[in-house]
Amino acid sequence: MSSHNRFNAIDIALERARVAVNQPNELTSAFFGTNVFDQKAMNDYLSPVLHAQVAQIMQKGEALTRELAAHIADAMQKWAISKGATHYAHWFQPLTGRTAEKHDSFFTLDNKGQAIELFSADALVQQEPDGSSFPDGGLRTTFEARGYTAWDPTSPAFIIEVNEAKTLCIPTIFVTYGGQSLDYKLPLLKSQQFLQKYAIQVCQLFDPQVNRVFVTLGWEQEYFLLDEALFHSRMDLALTGRTLVGKSAAKGQQLEDHYFGAIPDRVYGFMRDLEIESHKLGIPVRTRHNEVAPTQYELAPIYEELNIAIDHNQLLMDLMDRIARKHKLRVLLHEKPYAGVNGSGKHNNWSLATDTGKNLLSPSRMPSKNLQFLCFFVNTIAAVHKYGDLLRASVASASNDHRLGANEAPPAIVSVFVGETLTRVLNELAQDGENTDTGVKKFINLLDTLPNLELDNTDRNRTSPFAFTGNKFEVRMVGSSMNCSAPMTVLNMMVGKQLKHFCTELDNLLAAGTEKEAAILALIKKYYLEAKNVCFEGDGYSDEWKQEAAARGLNNFTDTPTALDVYISPWAEELFAESGVLSRSELHAHHEVKLENYILQLEIEARTMEDIAMTQIIPAVLNYQNTLSTNVLQLQDIGFDKDIFKWQMSTIKDIGQRIQQIDRCCNELKQIRNQRLSIREQAQVYCDKLVPTMQTLREHIDHLEGITDDQEWVMPKYRELLIFR
Ligand code: ADP
Ligand code: MG
Numbered sequence: 001m002s003s004h005n006r007f008n009a010i011d012i013a014l015e016r017a018r019v020a021v022n023q024p025n026e027l028t029s030a031f032f033g034t035n036v037f038d039q040k041a042m043n044d045y046l047s048p049v050l051h052a053q054v055a056q057i058m059q060k061g062e063a064l065t066r067e068l069a070a071h072i073a074d075a076m077q078k079w080a081i082s083k084g085a086t087h088y089a090h091w092f093q094p095l096t097g098r099t100a101e102k103h104d105s106f107f108t109l110d111n112k113g114q115a116i117e118l119f120s121a122d123a124l125v126q127q128e129p130d131g132s133s134f135p136d137g138g139l140r141t142t143f144e145a146r147g148y149t150a151w152d153p154t155s156p157a158f159i160i161e162v163n164e165a166k167t168l169c170i171p172t173i174f175v176t177y178g179g180q181s182l183d184y185k186l187p188l189l190k191s192q193q194f195l196q197k198y199a200i201q202v203c204q205l206f207d208p209q210v211n212r213v214f215v216t217l218g219w220e221q222e223y224f225l226l227d228e229a230l231f232h233s234r235m236d237l238a239l240t241g242r243t244l245v246g247k248s249a250a251k252g253q254q255l256e257d258h259y260f261g262a263i264p265d266r267v268y269g270f271m272r273d274l275e276i277e278s279h280k281l282g283i284p285v286r287t288r289h290n291e292v293a294p295t296q297y298e299l300a301p302i303y304e305e306l307n308i309a310i311d312h313n314q315l316l317m318d319l320m321d322r323i324a325r326k327h328k329l330r331v332l333l334h335e336k337p338y339a340g341v342n343g344s345g346k347h348n349n350w351s352l353a354t355d356t357g358k359n360l361l362s363p364s365r366m367p368s369k370n371l372q373f374l375c376f377f378v379n380t381i382a383a384v385h386k387y388g389d390l391l392r393a394s395v396a397s398a399s400n401d402h403r404l405g406a407n408e409a410p411p412a413i414v415s416v417f418v419g420e421t422l423t424r425v426l427n428e429l430a431q432d433g434e435n436t437d438t439g440v441k442k443f444i445n446l447l448d449t450l451p452n453l454e455l456d457n458t459d460r461n462r463t464s465p466f467a468f469t470g471n472k473f474e475v476r477m478v479g480s481s482m483n484c485s486a487p488m489t490v491l492n493m494m495v496g497k498q499l500k501h502f503c504t505e506l507d508n509l510l511a512a513g514t515e516k517e518a519a520i521l522a523l524i525k526k527y528y529l530e531a532k533n534v535c536f537e538g539d540g541y542s543d544e545w546k547q548e549a550a551a552r553g554l555n556n557f558t559d560t561p562t563a564l565d566v567y568i569s570p571w572a573e574e575l576f577a578e579s580g581v582l583s584r585s586e587l588h589a590h591h592e593v594k595l596e597n598y599i600l601q602l603e604i605e606a607r608t609m610e611d612i613a614m615t616q617i618i619p620a621v622l623n624y625q626n627t628l629s630t631n632v633l634q635l636q637d638i639g640f641d642k643d644i645f646k647w648q649m650s651t652i653k654d655i656g657q658r659i660q661q662i663d664r665c666c667n668e669l670k671q672i673r674n675q676r677l678s679i680r681e682q683a684q685v686y687c688d689k690l691v692p693t694m695q696t697l698r699e700h701i702d703h704l705e706g707i708t709d710d711q712e713w714v715m716p717k718y719r720e721l722l723i724f725r
Helices: 006-015 039-045 048-060 066-082 121-125 185-206 228-232 235-240 265-280 306-326 367-394 420-431 437-447 450-456 485-511 516-534 543-551 560-568 570-579 584-637 642-674 679-707
Strands: 087-092 100-105 107-109 115-117 147-151 158-162 165-176 213-227 285-290 296-301 329-332 346-354 466-468 473-475
Touching: 006 213, 006 228, 039 048, 039 066, 048 066, 066 121, 066 165, 087 147, 100 165, 121 147, 165 185, 185 213, 185 306, 185 346, 185 367, 185 485, 185 570, 213 228, 213 306, 213 485, 228 235, 228 329, 235 584, 265 285, 265 296, 265 306, 265 329, 296 306, 306 329, 306 485, 346 485, 367 420, 367 466, 367 485, 367 516, 367 560, 367 570, 420 516, 485 516, 485 570, 560 570, 560 584, 560 679, 570 584, 584 642, 584 679, 642 679
Parallel strands: 087 165
Antiparallel strands: 087 100, 107 115, 147 165, 158 165, 213 296, 213 329, 213 346, 285 296, 346 473, 466 473
16 A cells, blocks of 8 residues: 555546546446356256256245255356356355455365366355454354355355456355354345245235246445545545544535546546456446545345345445445445545345235225235334334444434434325225225225326435335435345334234234224234335424424434444344344444444544554644744844734644644543453443543544645645545
8 A cells, every 4th residue: 555645645536537448349238247147047957847946045045955956057157267267255244344365276186196076066055264354243152154155056156367367256145153143144145934824924925926026126226436546545435444533624515516527537437348258257247426525426136136236246346346446436335435525325125026026015006906916015114113213223334323313314213205196095094983894895995096106216315324215215325335135134124023913913814803904004004104204205304303202212223333233132132033134143243343443433533543643643733733833033023012923822822722622532432442341331432431532633634624724734624535537
């Protein structure tokens, strides 16, 4: 890592030439997925019988025989070698939030010492990376430090190309020796199984043809870009991914002239390159545009099945990093790189689809099916009403704390935005007291208005954390740097549990002789009345909402340690255990890792800030103070009186006092960091003391930035970071 001084970095950034993009000669459709071991590759390398067996397993996530694994490994290897791959890796998602991979060569020596290429069933199915360096929340004791990765056949293998190096990557889960989850993928897959079980039961009430229900996810990835030289000239960006100090620029995002504006040349090159590489890997990215804040952008794909969509998002974040470097840029995935301008999120568009091709959250053109829509719709609202605090907990992190509730991203209060038409429908349902046959028929007729809903999709409410947007729910609380798995796992589990409850209650009503449609309607009505409190159509940023939400009994967890407590509350433990998503010990371990990540992130920030203050800020302002002092002495020497250097004197004093405050804050930070406490206590102390002290420290530094000679300031300023030319 080279380091630049500010003016040098600005010169480099301004003169940087655009890096050329290798534009393929073919259309996207011709090279889409060429680096994926997909149906086409399997068709080429497996016999029709074996291909059919594999396709079935991939779809249903069924267990795989050793024999079949051997055939697949063989086919995968032939395919990968034909593409120039020399190595393979199990690719997994540890609780650090990013991805990990350990590479092995296809090359080996056989028992006669002959050099051969080999990829066995064993190598495909299981690997043993050194697990000890990944967070485990105490699940592993040192004597069984091993972790295992195991193939997830529901997500296709792919080839990563880094210049000449090509590696076959196999998506895997990561578990302890005893099979306990150490990653995001295993709980996600389990949550999907749980939800699917009850979703199918509900679907079959309406359509016996449905055999499979799957979750769909379309994420929208926001990010910032900046020049590599500027990135390296700021210790805070290089070490923490965000600016810890910096006075806001005279021109920030007030003019809102960036949103949907023209994309700068160098960024355009980056985006194009990223799209090409994503498409080769089968990531169906489609939309790109500028975002609200200067130098902020967004990228979104066509939605996919949940597990694959998440793998693709994880892969994309790695690609973004790599391709940005190629273009001499750096991508900032941090939720809040710059104070005073919007941060970045990752909206998760979530829905349910059937193997009969139906989106269960899309109001049907066939009115008779709208009861099914309403059933999934209301049960989802009911789930958020009961278990919404878990959704909040699932997106808690030190960096997301800057966004949630900061009037640019959804509030930390979880509520559901329903929209005008559906609110009308639900209220109609709630008011109609009769559960008689005519009552039901009347309501079913009303449901006929639903197909117009997609057209009525204009009243989008951007301030809602959980919004219905015509044919899907949009979870808006997820942070830009996060693995989507945690919130998606929780949402699947919550809705699964609610559907299970619905199935039980429905069975009781049916057994008591109630007619099916009337029974379903009665339950939907009851659930809506119970859950109504969580529905909110107004401005989620307003103070009135905070008060009203409190009156409605909705929680507002504004910091991570408190939000995370929900994970280990008795009801949450029960829910995780009942759904099979995480056992009690796994849940506690995951909770502990989240707290550890929180503490670690803040600790790195505090230490970086202390460094910046002592080695970059104080020396710079002392120089300036010296200049002022020399000036005062000289003015005095030539006989001027005090009136003439009043401003100099007060500035010298101001600088002196600020330096004392900076020193005091740095000492305080050190003291807070050095306390020996339990992990939960430490998280709270960091939240209550470390974060506010860092804020005070920043205020002193930003004040000094505003009064110090620009030539003395070594860190690029906001106006320089936030403008691309
Ligand atoms: P926005 O206005 O918020 O950008 P869009 O309508 O462009 O919203 O869609 C955002 C995302 O929603 C896209 O990634 C899209 O693929 C996804 N999406 C659309 N339909 C579904 C669905 N049924 N399930 C999951 N995601 C979906
Ligand atoms: Mg969106």
